[in-house]
Amino acid sequence: MIELIKGFKDILPEGISLWQRIETEAKTIFDDFGYREIRLPILEKAELFARSIGDTTDIVEKEMYSFEDGKRGLVTLRPEATASVVRSYIQQRMYAADPIQKLFTIGPMFRKERPQKGRYRQFYQIDAEVFGIASPYMDAQMIFMLMTLFSRLKVAGLSVLLNSLGCPACRPAFKEALLSMIEAKKEALCENCSRRLLKNPLRVLDCKVPTCREAVKEAPAITDYLCKGCDDHFSAVKEMLSGLGVGYEIDKGLVRGLDYYTRTIFEIQTSALGAQNAVAGGGRYDGLVELLGGPSQPAIGFAIGFDRLCDIMAQYEKPSQKPLQVFFITEGAEAGKQGANWVSRLNQAGVTAEMDYGERSVKSLMKRADKLDAAFVVIADGEGLEKGQVILRNMKTKEQSSISTTGITEQLQSIIVNQRS
Numbered sequence: 010m011i012e013l014i015k016g017f018k019d020i021l022p023e024g025i026s027l028w029q030r031i032e033t034e035a036k037t038i039f040d041d042f043g044y045r046e047i048r049l050p051i052l053e054k055a056e057l058f059a060r061s062i063g064d065t066t067d068i069v070e071k072e073m074y075s076f077e078d079g080k081r082g083l084v085t086l087r088p089e090a091t092a093s094v095v096r097s098y099i100q101q102r103m104y105a106a107d108p109i110q111k112l113f114t115i116g117p118m119f120r121k122e123r124p125q126k127g128r129y130r131q132f133y134q135i136d137a138e139v140f141g142i143a144s145p146y147m148d149a150q151m152i153f154m155l156m157t158l159f160s161r162l163k164v165a166g167l168s169v170l171l172n173s174l175g176c177p178a179c180r181p182a183f184k185e186a187l188l189s190m191i192e193a194k195k196e197a198l199c200e201n202c203s204r205r206l207l208k209n210p211l212r213v214l215d216c217k218v219p220t221c222r223e224a225v226k227e228a229p230a231i232t233d234y235l236c237k238g239c240d241d242h243f244s245a246v247k248e249m250l251s252g253l254g255v256g257y258e259i260d261k262g263l264v265r266g267l268d269y270y271t272r273t274i275f276e277i278q279t280s281a282l283g284a285q286n287a288v289a290g291g292g293r294y295d296g297l298v299e300l301l302g303g304p305s306q307p308a309i310g311f312a313i314g315f316d317r318l319c320d321i322m323a324q325y326e327k328p329s330q331k332p333l334q335v336f337f338i339t340e341g342a343e344a345g346k347q348g349a350n351w352v353s354r355l356n357q358a359g360v361t362a363e364m365d366y367g368e369r370s371v372k373s374l375m376k377r378a379d380k381l382d383a384a385f386v387v388i389a390d391g392e393g394l395e396k397g398q399v400i401l402r403n404m405k406t407k408e409q410s411s412i413s414t415t416g417i418t419e420q421l422q423s424i425i426v427n428q429r430s
């Protein structure tokens with residue numbers, strides 16, 4: 010047997026109703042808040058991610074699935090969606106039509122991480138990005154929209170973590186303060202962090218290795234280093250969140266694993282999943298559009314971990330399936346042919362109907378109808394058909410009656426509709 014690759018998974022029909030419900034709810038909320046859907050390729054040039062996410066981040070250093078593709082050079086299975094959305098915003102000159110664009114996309118991402126519960130190598134994200142709006146009110150509105158989605162999905166036990174990463178004007182002073190503090194504890198850092206320390210000291214704050222966590226416990230808070238513009242921006246975000254009734258905590262250790270963020274960053278955490286507790290994360294990235302060759306336009310976005318959201322909801326949501334309305338039991342070749350015709354006609358009319366295509370006994374077929382939880386069973390045999398009659402059995406009340414084969418599909422439809430109301 011050839012098995013699937015570790016870190017990848019099958020989403021089976023039994024579980025799909027939850028995925029679909031979340032997707033429908035997400036699309037509704039995006040519609041309510043004025044976002045339009047965009048669908049993008051899964052494969053992009055490796056350079057797109059190296060330049061945007063940053064080449065001293067975990068994702069770019071070790072988690073990307075990349076391969077040489079002849080003349081195209083190194084290509085990568087996207088590890089996240091923001092870079093591709095930005096690429097498209099620039100390449101399709103969306104900014105020329107209207108610099109303000111509110112976009113969302115849903116699909117698979119790929120990261121070569123150590124597989125474990127809540128952490129897969131192919132996982133799904135619901136991603137939203139807003140271009141052309143620098144206002145802190147957009148930051149707050151985005152977090153509010155996210156929390157509204159979670160509340161419509163009845164997901165409880167979430168907390169909003171908030172921090173500001175400042176801007177190119179004020180971040181260097183923080184980096185320096187951080188660096189001089191950590192240098193004293195250099196020996197305690199993991200190999201990754203010591204290597205990246207000078208180039209990107211912020212990564213240490215994001216490291217999950219216990220000794221690194223311990224080393225940065227006393228680290229300064231970036232919010233103490235913000236310039237006036239960044240400080241005002243952050244205050245406005247917090248004020249609007251409070252005004253909207255969204256609770257939050259300031260987390261000075263929150264930096265997020267991508268380099269492109271500026272100012273507001275946030276993460277939504279759950280208490281329902283154990284170690285893999287981040288269900289969504291996002292932030293502002295005012296410099297990225299320009300960095301990737303576009304005009305200078307502010308932007309902000311987030312990504313929801315679809316798999317983790319499903320894992321939370323699966324704890325209390327029962328999977329649902331469209332109930333079977335009619336099951337046909339046929340005896341003999343002629344009845345089989347008729348039955349297949351009726352099933353097709355009923356399906357066409359939107360009625361769930363099935364039959365058994367094999368030659369099994371009525372008794373075993375009744376058992377199958379029970380297993381499929383059919384509301385009605387129609388029993389058709391050669392003798393009855395000659396008289397233009399079949400038997401209709403209501404599986405709940407066990408009542409049986411004879412109905413005429415003339416206009417049978419219409420009759421069944423109206424019986425089913427009446428029974429529902």
Ligand code: ATP
Pocket residue numbers: 089120122127128129130131132133134265266285286287288289290291312313314315316317
């Ligand atoms: P984590 O801290 O758990 O590694 P992250 O900060 O790397 O998350 P982001 O890049 O911000 O994650 O992606 C947004 C969301 O996507 C996360 O909050 C998480 O729910 C989900 N996610 C990220 N990586 C994975 C993965 N390997 N498997 C499943 N979901 C993931």
Ligand code: MG
Pocket residue numbers: 266
């Ligand atoms: Mg990660």
